Amino acid sequence: MKVVVIGGNAAGMSFAAKYKRNKPSDDVVVIEKRDHISFGACGLPYFVAGMFDDTERMISRTPEQAIASGLDVHVNTEMLSVNRVKKQILVRKQNSEQVLDYDMLIIATGARPVIPDFGEYRSEFVYTLTSQADGLAVKKALGDNNKQRIAVIGGGFIGLEVFDAAHGLGKHVTIIEREEHIMSQQFSPDMIKVVEEAIRDSGADLKTNTSVLAIRDSEQDGYIIDTDRGQVDADIVILALGFIPNTELFDLPKAANGALLADEFGMTEDPHIYAVGDCAVVHHLTLEHSVYIPLATTANKQARMMADKLAGKETHMLGFLGSSSLKVLDYELARTGISERMANMYNMDVSVSTIVDKNQTDYYPGQEDIALKLIYQPESHELLGGEIIGKKGAVNRINALAVAISAKLTTEQLGYVDFAYAPPFSRTWDALNVAGNVAK
Ligand SMILES: Cc1cc2nc3c(=O)[nH]c(=O)nc-3n(C[C@H](O)[C@H](O)[C@H](O)COP(=O)(O)OP(=O)(O)OC[C@H]3O[C@@H](n4cnc5c(N)ncnc54)[C@H](O)[C@@H]3O)c2cc1C
Numbered sequence: 001m002k003v004v005v006i007g008g009n010a011a012g013m014s015f016a017a018k019y020k021r022n023k024p025s026d027d028v029v030v031i032e033k034r035d036h037i038s039f040g041a042c043g044l045p046y047f048v049a050g051m052f053d054d055t056e057r058m059i060s061r062t063p064e065q066a067i068a069s070g071l072d073v074h075v076n077t078e079m080l081s082v083n084r085v086k087k088q089i090l091v092r093k094q095n096s097e098q099v100l101d102y103d104m105l106i107i108a109t110g111a112r113p114v115i116p117d118f119g120e121y122r123s124e125f126v127y128t129l130t131s132q133a134d135g136l137a138v139k140k141a142l143g144d145n146n147k148q149r150i151a152v153i154g155g156g157f158i159g160l161e162v163f164d165a166a167h168g169l170g171k172h173v174t175i176i177e178r179e180e181h182i183m184s185q186q187f188s189p190d191m192i193k194v195v196e197e198a199i200r201d202s203g204a205d206l207k208t209n210t211s212v213l214a215i216r217d218s219e220q221d222g223y224i225i226d227t228d229r230g231q232v233d234a235d236i237v238i239l240a241l242g243f244i245p246n247t248e249l250f251d252l253p254k255a256a257n258g259a260l261l262a263d264e265f266g267m268t269e270d271p272h273i274y275a276v277g278d279c280a281v282v283h284h285l286t287l288e289h290s291v292y293i294p295l296a297t298t299a300n301k302q303a304r305m306m307a308d309k310l311a312g313k314e315t316h317m318l319g320f321l322g323s324s325s326l327k328v329l330d331y332e333l334a335r336t337g338i339s340e341r342m343a344n345m346y347n348m349d350v351s352v353s354t355i356v357d358k359n360q361t362d363y364y365p366g367q368e369d370i371a372l373k374l375i376y377q378p379e380s381h382e383l384l385g386g387e388i389i390g391k392k393g394a395v396n397r398i399n400a401l402a403v404a405i406s407a408k409l410t411t412e413q414l415g416y417v418d419f420a421y422a423p424p425f426s427r428t429w430d431a432l433n434v435a436g437n438v439a440k
Pocket residue numbers: 006007008009010011012031032033034040041042043044045077078079080108109110111129130131158246249276277278279294295296297298299
């Protein structure tokens with residue numbers, strides 16, 4: 001059996017490594033167009049913030065290490081096309097093209113940043129933050145003391161991580177967000193408000209409800225960003241407007257955003273072609289529907305599950321919840337499962353309960369408010385999703401909530417879960433217990 005994997009990053013390498021361990025006698029070929037594999041882009045915001053300097057620390061495995069483990073890895077090699085009838089792909093390495101046969105093709109081509117047409121401008125200090133090269137360039141630019149005005153276009157995960165990094169370096173940051181609120185895909189307006197206030201209180205300029213129309217060069221070496229609500233001056237511009245799946249080369253059914261449609265095991269309409277990671281949809285546990293969740297956690301877990309499934313082993317994947325977390329200033333933001341927005345989108349009848357409690361006892365230093373929102377089934381009270389925002393302890397609590405949702409607990413059962421208690425970490429009734437008990 002010859003398995004060919006297109007894309008040698010989180011999804012592709014997780015699949016390839018696990019499949020090879022499962023089936024050592026099968027040929028596993030990895031085709032990667034960049035000169036490296038297994039690059040963890042999640043570290044980039046912390047790299048540009050100056051928390052570490054060696055880009056190698058974001059690379060978990062070199063091509064040589066992967067080859068030594070038995071994988072046939074080809075870097076600097078791009079897949080150009082697929083012939084599904086002959087079960088062949090065409091690849092190009094340097095200037096030569098080659099045809100490769102496959103028995104099973106795994107598409108793990110990821111996604112690329114959206115770069116809208118904002119007109120003509122010098123591209124020198126306008127960046128995305130996705131690759132190693134982006135990271136090096138952004139870090140260098142942020143290190144220039146003559147460049148103090150940073151404009152971040154897009155108030156999602158990456159935009160806010162870049163804000164946090166640049167703010168920490170003492171820069172003046174303007175965040176421009178088209179929606180009424182930042183993180184509008186992940187958090188509800190009443191929950192995210194406290195973070196928006198904190199961003200504004202930090203001295204940054206947060207412009208919500210504001211669309212960028214054009215970027216122009218200014219006379220003084222910087223940029224003028226034209227928006228529908230006036231101009232923003234900047235020395236450095238970061239584009240953080242989301243991602244488009246890299247799926248144009250594949251003539252297979254796709255979702256509206258271009259992500260490849262696949263069943264819960266990653267199989268596309270062609271039983272010899274599977275898709276995984278940022279290029280494909282996955283099965284949502286509580287929504288019971290395919291959704292696009294472009295996260296490293298999703299890519300890794302789906303890939304490992306697929307490697308077991310295709311090797312004929314038992315799999316234990318329940319489905320995805322889109323659990324995710326983020327640090328903004330002193331705040332921890334975390335969410336899991338269905339949001340109110342998703343419930344509306346899928347016409348689901350849900351109940352919602354929000355509380356503001358305390359993260360720990362008052363006599364131990366560090367007591368802070370913690371806001372929790374639970375989304376649950378109106379009749380059975382089965383937990384479906386939640387959001388938690390606080391200054392300390394939010395992220396760990398979302399992990400407990402993700403377990404509770406996976407185990408199909410009700411709000412009443414959450415109210416009695418035997419969480420640990422000691423004064424520095426919680427109160428006798430943890431905030432999650434309180435949220436469960438308050439939900440009606
Ligand atoms: C700044 C940043 C921060 C992030 N932070 C987090 C986080 O905190 N938590 C989290 O869960 N996720 C985070 N993510 C998301 C995470 O990095 C992605 O979900 C993950 O990388 C997806 O892995 P993938 O293998 O599907 O795709 P990719 O990482 O995009 O890899 C796809 C690979 O395919 C290759 N390829 C594409 N087309 C071809 C072709 N035709 N031929 C050969 N090779 C090809 C590409 O070169 C690439 O190496 C972050 C992303 C970024 C950019």
